Amino acid sequence: MTDSRIWNHMLSKVSPLFVAFAALLLGVTCMVVFAETASAHGYIEAPASRALQCSQDLNTNCGQVKYEPQSVEAPGSFPSGGPADGHIAGGGVFPELDAQSATRWNKVTINGGTNTFKWHLTAPHATKEWKYYITKKGWDPNQPLARANLELFCSFNDGGATPSNKVTHQCSVPTDRSGYHVILGVWEIANTPNAFYQVIDVNLVNGGSGEDLPTVPANVVSPSQTKTSVTLNWSASSSAIGIKEYEVYRNGQLVGKTTGTSYTDSGLTANTSYTYTVLAVDTAGNKSSSSSALTVKTSNDSSVYPAWEASKVYVTGNRVTHNGVVYEARWWTQGEEPGNADVWVAVN
Known part of the structure; x- marks a missing residue:
C-alpha cells in the first residue's frame, strides 16, 4: 500500500467528533493567546x-x-x-x-x-x-x-x-x-x-494661604474718557494654571468680562464719577482679590482731549485727559503726571 493510500486510510478511521473537538481546542488556544497579547x-x-x-x-x-x-x-x-x-x-x-x-x-x-x-x-x-x-x-x-x-x-x-x-x-x-x-x-x-x-x-x-489664587490685576488706569464712556487698562495677572478672563466692576457691580487687559465701559452719564475695580479669574474658576479702586469722571466738555502720555512734551495751554479729568499745562512739562504735579491744573 502506497504512503498516500495509507494516510487516506488512517484519516477515514478518525472520528468526526474528534476532528470537531480538535478544531474547538485550537480555537480556544488561539483566543487565549490573543487575550494574553492584545x-x-x-x-x-x-x-x-x-x-x-x-x-x-x-x-x-x-x-x-x-x-x-x-x-x-x-x-x-x-x-x-x-x-x-x-x-x-x-x-x-x-x-x-x-x-x-x-x-x-x-x-x-x-x-x-x-x-x-x-x-x-x-x-x-x-x-x-x-x-x-x-x-x-x-x-x-x-x-x-x-x-x-x-x-x-x-x-x-x-x-x-x-x-x-x-x-x-x-x-x-x-x-x-x-x-x-x-x-x-x-x-x-x-x-x-x-x-x-x-x-x-x-x-x-496646597498651603491654603491664597497662594493658589491668581495675582491681583495691578496698575489700573483710565487712558481715555468721553461723555458716555470710560476706557480702562491694567497689568496682566498670572496663575500657574492660566488666566481665563477678567471681571470689571463699576461701583461694586459687575459690568463686563474680557480676556484682555483693557475694557471700555459705555452708556455712562456725562460729568459723572464712577469707581472701578478689576479681578482675575483662572481656568479653574478661582478669582483673585479685587484691584485697587480707581475713580474716573466722564467728560463734560464738547471737545475730547487726548489722553496724557508720559513720554510726550507739553507746553503752556495744552490740554489732556487723565483718569476722567481734563487738565491744562501751565508751563513746559514732560513725564509729570496730571493730578500729582503742580504744572497741571484741572479745568473741569
Missing part, C-alpha cells in the same frame, strides 16, 4: 483622566479616544522606554491627547497629600508594576509633555499578578507645588513589552 486595557477613573474626560464630553475635540479611553497603549519600560517626548499622553496612538497648553484640558481639583487613584480595567492582565509621575515645580504647561518635566512620586510592584477589574492605590501627592500640574499613571504589563498610559490634568491645591 486585550489588556484600562483607564484611571478617579481622579478622572484626560482620556476618560474625553469620553464624558468634559474634554472636546479628542478624536477616537473618546470611544476607547482604555486603549492608550504603547511600548513600556517608562521612562527609559515608552512613547517619545511630546507623545506621552496619547501613547503615539491618539495624537489629539498630546495637545498641551495651560487652558486646553478640563482640570480636576485635588489637594496635596494622600490621594486615591482608581483604575478601571476593561481587561485585566498580568502586571509588572504601577507608576505615578507628576510634573516638576516650574514646568511650562504650554510646552509638549516630556520626560524631563516628570518625576516619580509613587509606585507599586505586582510581581506578575493579575489584578481585578478595579485597582486602587493610595499615593502621597507632593505638597511643595500648586496650580496646574499633570499626573501620569503607567500600568506596566508583565508578559508583554507594552504599558498603558493615562494622564490626569489637576488643579493642585
